[in-house]
Amino acid sequence: MAVSADIIDTPGVETMQHGRRPSWQQEGTEPDYRFSLANERTYLAWIRTALSILAGAVLVHQFASRLQPRGLVLAGTVLLCLLAAALCGLAYFRWRANEIAMRHAEPLPFPHVIPLLSVCLLMLGIFVGAMVAIA
Amino acid sequence: MPGHQVPPPYDPGLQAERTVLAWSRTAFALLVNAILWLRTGMADGDRALLLFGVALLALAAGFHFCGKRRGRALMNGARPIPAHPALMGALASGAALACLLAAVASACVGKA
Numbered sequence: 118m119a120v121s122a123d124i125i126d127t128p129g130v131e132t133m134q135h136g137r138r139p140s141w142q143q144e145g146t147e148p149d150y151r152f153s154l155a156n157e158r159t160y161l162a163w164i165r166t167a168l169s170i171l172a173g174a175v176l177v178h179q180f181a182s183r184l185q186p187r188g189l190v191l192a193g194t195v196l197l198c199l200l201a202a203a204l205c206g207l208a209y210f211r212w213r214a215n216e217i218a219m220r221h222a223e224p225l226p227f228p229h230v231i232p233l234l235s236v237c238l239l240m241l242g243i244f245v246g247a248m249v250a251i252a
Numbered sequence: 253m254p255g256h257q258v259p260p261p262y263d264p265g266l267q268a269e270r271t272v273l274a275w276s277r278t279a280f281a282l283l284v285n286a287i288l289w290l291r292t293g294m295a296d297g298d299r300a301l302l303l304f305g306v307a308l309l310a311l312a313a314g315f316h317f318c319g320k321r322r323g324r325a326l327m328n329g330a331r332p333i334p335a336h337p338a339l340m341g342a343l344a345s346g347a348a349l350a351c352l353l354a355a356v357a358s359a360c361v362g363k364a
Binding site: 136139147169178195206216 | 265267268278282285292334337338345351
């Protein structure tokens with residue numbers, strides 16, 4: 118592709134919009150802009166996933182007032198918020214790991230967070246289903 | 253630099269546009285959360301929750317502003333293309349902090 122030739126990074130270049138970058142973002146060669154932007158959108162999608170889980174937690178906390186016992190509902194809400202916080206952190210580290218792998222033309226790291234999230238949400242679904250069935 | 257015109261790169265995949273839209277979707281997701289907490293704060297008459305809702309609104313505005321700036325830079329053909337790690341780290345930590353505060357808030361509020 119013709120575009121990729123002039124996308125090669127020039128280390129040490131500083132502009133007003135972009136301050137000094139860490140060394141890991143100056144090693145290797147800058148990936149094709151499509152891959153960089155896809156990585157950025159993936160990061161944003163993970164943040165949105167976390168925010169949707171957070172909104173779900175708030176909705177359970179506010180509107181599932183007839184679900185008993187209340188203590189268990191609150192514990193579930195807190196766990197959902199913590200899961201959302203973990204996903205926000207993982208979003209950043211995954212973006213960084215992908216960026217590093219792409220700069221060195223290595224395979225992208227395996228997304229361990231995907232099975233983790235699936236298992237968490239599956240357990241939560243079973244848990245809430247059981248609570249609703251009992252109540 | 254305003255007024256410094258660079259022709260946009262050839263972009264048949266509309267990469268810049270899709271990235272800007274992803275940023276604004278994320279800002280909207282934060283806005284929804286902010287509204288939920290503002291509603292909770294108003295319903296319970298709790299100042300701390302209202303303040304938290306306002307902080308989330310500010311974070312949503314931050315995401316929106318960053319997305320707009322990013323879009324302008326991309327469409328003007330700014331180099332280098334990858335986002336600044338400080339920006340990505342700051343926004344992710346902001347969102348993570350909001351989730352942790354929400355955990356604390358939901359543990360403390362509405363025990364009855």
